[in-house]
Amino acid sequence: MGKVSKVKQTKAGTSSGSQALPFNTDKGQHILKNPGIVNAIIQKSAIKSTDTVLEVGPGTGNLTVKLLEQAKKVIACEIDPRMIAELNKRVMGTHLHNKLEIRPGDVMKADEWPYFDVSVANLPYQISSPFVFRLLLQRPLPRYAVLMFQKEFADRLTAKPGDKEYSRLSVNVQLLAKVEHLMKVKRTEFRPPPQVDSAVVRIEPKNPPPNICYPEWEGMLRLAFLRKNKTLSSIFHQKQIIELLKQNYEAIAKAQNKKIPADLDMKEHIENTLNESELGGKRARHMSIEDFLKLLLAFNKNGIHFHV
Incomplete structure (x- = not known):
């Protein structure tokens, strides 16, 4: 401003x-x-x-x-x-x-x-x-x-x-x-x-406040609004974002003693998640709060996190 x-x-x-x-x-x-x-x-x-x-x-x-x-x-x-x-x-x-x-x-x-x-x-x-x-x-x-x-x-x-x-x-x-x-x-x-x-x-x-992990929510929004006029698929295809989410994925899997698939393709994993949520073609500037909550749930369900 x-x-x-x-x-x-x-x-x-x-x-x-x-x-x-x-x-x-x-x-x-x-x-x-x-x-x-x-x-x-x-x-x-x-x-x-x-x-x-x-x-x-x-x-x-x-x-x-x-x-x-x-x-x-x-x-x-x-x-x-x-x-x-x-x-x-x-x-x-x-x-x-x-x-x-x-x-x-x-x-x-x-x-x-x-x-x-x-x-x-x-x-x-x-x-x-x-x-x-x-x-x-x-x-x-x-x-x-x-x-x-x-x-x-x-x-x-x-x-x-x-x-x-x-x-x-x-x-x-x-x-x-x-x-x-x-x-x-x-x-x-x-x-x-x-x-x-x-x-x-x-x-x-809102009382009680929404039951979500706020650092996760904030981390996802920061990425989604990097280019609020671009589609989510376009934003999450950026190399640095893929690398960041891969590092988070591996850190959380290690903390939870979960085995990381040897053939993990993080770009494909992110793309599949966006397709599942049916939000890949959406732009942040047109998304409702319900859309963002749905997106965060889809990412977290597939082990993709925005905060370690």
Whole structure:
């Protein structure tokens, strides 16, 4: 997606402190100037009075205050000490103060995340993908997350087979969660305006999660999407991929004390597997999650693995 300087719009608003506070646009700090957008995010978040909410990048607290009014508790993770001071100042002496826990530092470097029911956040671009996957691996699973991303990233999250934006990210996230586009937020809704539009997405983890070996799944997808417009047969006929899968085949057979056929032709074995699955002529960009699950099952059944 390239380097885009903007993607995190701070949930700051029009409090008196935020007027004078200089924002660091290098860190993607932009203020939502339209309170209607904040209210719409709150409404779509459907927070319960018993919920603990995780917010990342609260800024000066426009969204945070609204969350505090709805939730039992808000855990706000903020990397900028100036924003922490502003947020503390904003709730100090109010009935909301005891419901707020501020965690300084980089949320992605934390060894463990605290327990939370729902996450509502306006994420920095550079952590969008790792945050989503860590969210989906969080245990216990949150009910859902309502997150604002750069529109291009949001489009990839929600893309369907055949869409231009459909990618490995789309498949990986949609395997683990139901993803729904909620609203578009134009760049003109922020001060200063960022370079790109944003979008709010709802991510609801599947609970229980799919019972598959995730490293296997991820390894297969990496190969399938190497050239997403080429057929699977074309991709899996590449010499380096055949050699990789042969090495995996031999390593796993050895670990399981299984004899490797002396006449093993890995290229032919892969081709036969693709024919059995009836997916050899498919292209990754047109394949559904069910297609990929069927493909992984066919490969594994024939001793072909993508992770050792």
